[in-house]
Amino acid sequence: MSRADRAPLPPDRRGVVGVRGPGAATPHRATGPARSGATRGRAVTRTLSEDPLGGTVCRTVLPSGLRVLTEAIPTMRSVSFGIWVAVGSRDETATQSGAAHFLEHLLFKGTHKRTALDISAQIEAVGGETNAFTTKEYTCYYARVLDEDLPLAIDVMCDLVADSVLDPTDVETERGVILEEIAMHDDEPGDEVHDLFNRAVYGDHPLGRLISGTEETVTPMTRRQIQNFYRRRYTAPQIVISAAGNLDHTTVVRMVRQALRGSPLETGPAAPAAPRRRTPSVRTRPPTTLVESKETEQAHVLLGCPAMDRLDERRFALGVLNNVLGGGMSSRLFQEIRERRGLAYSVYSYASQYADTGLFAVYAGCAPGKVDEVLDLCRAELARTAADGLTEAELARGKGMSKGAFVLGLEDTGSRMTRLAKGELLYGTVMPVDELLARVDAVTLDEVNDLAADLLARPMSLSVVGPFGDDDFTS
Secondary structure (H helix, E strand, O other): OOOOOOOOOOOOOEEOOOOOOOOOOOOOOOOHHHHOOOEOOEOEEEEEEEOOOOOEEEEEEOOOOOEEEEEEOOOOOEEEEEEEEOOOHHHOOOOOOOHHHHHHHHHHHEEOOOEHHHHHHHHHOOOOEEEEEEOOOOEEEEEEEEHHHHHHHHHHHHHHHHOEOOOHHHHHHHHHHHHHHHHHHHOOHHHHHHHHHHHHHHOOOHHHOOOOOOHHHHOOOOHHHHHHHHHHHOOHHHEEEEEEEOOOHHHHHHHHHHHOOOOHHHHOOOOOOOOHHHOOOOOOOOOOEEEEEOOOOOEEEEEEEEEOOOOOOOHHHHHHHHHHHHOOOOOHHHHHHHHHOOOEEEEEEEEEEOOOOEEEEEEEEEOHHHHHHHHHHHHHHHHHHHHHOOOHHHHHHHHHHHHHHHHHOOOOHHHHHHHHHHHHHHHOOOOOHHHHHHHHHOOOHHHHHHHHHHHOOOOOEEEEEEOOOHHHOOO
16 A cells, blocks of 8 residues: 555555555536436436547436446547545544545455456456555545456456455455554654644544544454445445546446446435535644654654635635645745755645645655754745735746646546546536636636735644654644
């Protein structure tokens, strides 16, 4: 297992083997008919767009409520196929902590048709790859294969998601694997500081817990608990299937229905997707400092505050602000702390957005003796940006970084598959590429500076991993 979105994004995923999750842009708020479902007993298909930078995007809602989205790109020779479930670690109770991640592991251990070896060997025999990852709000299972092998990928992936055995022996075996994964994570302070920061901001709320759970929650977790979580949460209206590459939408839908035939995911009665508000409402903690004392050669610090949710219209301005402040080698923080002063090898800012909340934070890794100076510089830059804002030149650069990163991130089928699924699953619609670029272009200097004045002046929480004690830092 490794984290999917590595720096400059915070670690937010736990995977079976190790996955670099394909990037995706932030689509816009769900509106109008994009949320319409299938007519009882009949699938409903719509063409969403014909993008000049990609291909035709189509969407089908099956009678069960399961949604299938594809992007046909005839110039590709591969296809990425994913099954996305609107269930993550924030959907767990305290005693279930780690259940979504545990289940993700177990679904690869075998079905009534295939053993664990069959699942991996059949995909690898055609040169494909398959993996999965769990986040706080969703879980993804995906495969990437040659276009001619798409029928195999669909059959294997639908089988493992819809018909896992959850054998008791496999539960015990995988429990040991997950406990080793948790122990490995404890040996990675650069990752641990992000989890510590989540706890500093969200406390005991599910967003503040580890995606993997802890030794205390994973060790006593029973097969029955995991199976109940599986059957209650993995329902058709909670699932989006997406695929991108050299494919035909109608054929993909037909193959998906065939692969799921007889399972509740294909035949179950349609019902609306459970709204995210059913999980506990978010209550962030007052500004908090958490220190994990470890004898490390490098100190890891994270300074930040709660921010806006993913539907907030200011998210485009936030992307521009983040780019200028700490999003690259030309950013203010990088230039000041690394280039001019040589105080840290890695320094960056990032924003995380969820259904009803978000985070903005600055990370730095430096020698323990330089922590105070680095934190002072970070605080000073945040205060300066809040007070004085950006320049026109910085605004233009921040926009260019956002647009370039988005378009360059669509150069493979995996990122396009991910964009479809996240758009549908998290926003209820897939924003066309040109529209998203236009939204970035429309950001004004006043919008960014107003956001900076609001966000960067907020009281900050701090998390630290390194050779320190609780009394070495104050909020």
